[in-house]
Amino acid sequence: MNWPAFVLTVRLASLTAFILLLLSVPIALWIAFSQRRWKFLAESVIAMPLVLPPTVIGFYLLIAFGRGTAPGRWYEHVMGTTLAFTFQGLVIASVLYSLPFAVHPMVAGFRAIDQKLIAAARTLGACKAKIYWRIVLPLAWPSLITALVLSFAHTVGEFGVVLMVGGNIPGVTRTLSIDIYDQVQALNYGSASQTALVLLVFSYLLLCVVYGLNSQRALFWGGK
Amino acid sequence: MLDVEFQAASGVTVIFGPSGAGKSTILQCLAGLLRPDSGRISIGGEMVFDSSRKIDVPAQMRRVGYLFQDLALFPHMTAAENIGFGIRVNGQEKVRRVTEMLERFHISRVAAHRPEEISGGERQRVALARALAVEPRLLLLDEPFSALDDSLKRGIMADLKQWLASTGVPALFVTHDRSEAEALGQRMLLLHEGKLVGSEEF
Numbered sequence A: 001m002n003w004p005a006f007v008l009t010v011r012l013a014s015l016t017a018f019i020l021l022l023l024s025v026p027i028a029l030w031i032a033f034s035q036r037r038w039k040f041l042a043e044s045v046i047a048m049p050l051v052l053p054p055t056v057i058g059f060y061l062l063i064a065f066g067r068g069t070a071p072g073r074w075y076e077h078v079m080g081t082t083l084a085f086t087f088q089g090l091v092i093a094s095v096l097y098s099l100p101f102a103v104h105p106m107v108a109g110f111r112a113i114d115q116k117l118i119a120a121a122r123t124l125g126a127c128k129a130k131i132y133w134r135i136v137l138p139l140a141w142p143s144l145i146t147a148l149v150l151s152f153a154h155t156v157g158e159f160g161v162v163l164m165v166g167g168n169i170p171g172v173t174r175t176l177s178i179d180i181y182d183q184v185q186a187l188n189y190g191s192a193s194q195t196a197l198v199l200l201v202f203s204y205l206l207l208c209v210v211y212g213l214n215s216q217r218a219l220f221w222g223g224k
Numbered sequence B: 001m002l003d004v005e006f007q008a009a010s011g012v013t014v015i016f017g018p019s020g021a022g023k024s025t026i027l028q029c030l031a032g033l034l035r036p037d038s039g040r041i042s043i044g045g046e047m048v049f050d051s052s053r054k055i056d057v058p059a060q061m062r063r064v065g066y067l068f069q070d071l072a073l074f075p076h077m078t079a080a081e082n083i084g085f086g087i088r089v090n091g092q093e094k095v096r097r098v099t100e101m102l103e104r105f106h107i108s109r110v111a112a113h114r115p116e117e118i119s120g121g122e123r124q125r126v127a128l129a130r131a132l133a134v135e136p137r138l139l140l141l142d143e144p145f146s147a148l149d150d151s152l153k154r155g156i157m158a159d160l161k162q163w164l165a166s167t168g169v170p171a172l173f174v175t176h177d178r179s180e181a182e183a184l185g186q187r188m189l190l191l192h193e194g195k196l197v198g199s200e201e202f
Helices: A003-033 A039-051 A054-065 A070-079 A087-111 A115-123 A128-139 A141-156 A160-166 A176-185 A189-219 B023-031 B079-084 B091-104 B120-133 B150-167 B178-184
Strands: B012-016 B040-043 B046-050 B064-067 B138-142 B171-175 B187-192 B195-201
Touching: A003 A039, A003 A087, A003 A128, A003 A141, A003 A176, A039 A087, A054 A070, A054 A087, A054 A160, A087 A141, A087 A160, A115 A128, A115 B064, A128 A141, A141 A189, A160 A176, A176 A189, B012 B023, B012 B178, B023 B040, B023 B064, B023 B138, B023 B171, B064 B120, B079 B091, B079 B120, B091 B120, B120 B150, B150 B178, B171 B178
Parallel strands: B012 B171, B012 B187, B064 B138, B138 B171
Antiparallel strands: B040 B046, B187 B195
16 A cells, blocks of 8 residues: 555545535535526536546646646746646646536535525525525535535546646655556556555445435435 | 405405415515516505516515415424524524514424424414514415314414404415404405405405
8 A cells, every 4th residue: 555645645635625615515506596597508617527538627737737827827936836746736636627526416405405495584584695504504414515525535536637737746646546557557466456445445435425324315304 | 377456454364265376376476485477566665576667675675474384494493493593683682582482372392392393283383483573564374274273273373363463464364264264364355266356354
């Protein structure tokens, strides 16, 4: 087991999941409750990582991070190096890559809330913020957990984006999934097998949490 | 298709008609939960909706209390929290008001319980107390008593009548049950297939 890679992977996934939780709540609230006609355009952008090859996302991010763009140059000016091949660059890439995995469960959870409850809150004088904070989020908390777990798991499973943007630098951007690839290339099947097994069991346990939480959904209140 | 026009004075006005006649739709439009295609709605002298002048006061600002048919109590909150939800003040004053409502409707003993833990009659009273705790200027009741048996109904209606009489808040009460209409209402509007076809005084 490549422990530096393990720690790196957990750090990356945790940071990504946490950032996504904060970022996705307002996005998901907007998607679930907004009536704008052009909403489908925004929804399509968010869903892109689901259909694009990871290498495409990685490629565009590499360009964006580099010196050829204004943000890339600005970052280099401030931090002394571009975002390419850095842990910070990986975090940004992971957040974008796992965005739909956080947003979609939340949107589903928010939409599943009984509309009557929201109507009741409105007749009681509640503004949108109060409705979101005291009715929607508390009742949809299983979907928030699902979003957190899925974005964590999805980040652990990244390969293409991480390779393109991270550059496979040991201790900095070499995650577990890349490490397995390296081990197989070097014909160290024993090591690869060990790491792969750990990831397999770990992923399964995470999914048990997600499905277990959602099967209990029938016992929770607020659903339609 | 709904096409109605009426003026409701103080006291309880019953909107009576068979299912599908459009009774709930009227209430939803009055509360601001549904937008009529055209027309005007004025509550307490304030024009809250006027399609020709593009006036549409949002539901949260109309101060219209609404009692839903299935109550719509917040399942993750206790009875006291439900009742206190719409109250704007905080601290001692809020506690005082919630306690007063709990006592007025005889539900003090369920204050700390969630809706799923209390009986149908008690839930009904919590829903009523919640709608009235925000001191609305109009109360809308959408067949709220249909799931209760007669003795429970009588008790709640008596409490409601007393509250309405003491505060002078007008109420619109939708039902297809004639006995409920007579027990609670002062006058009745008959609705049939989206049109008002008559009225009666009690």
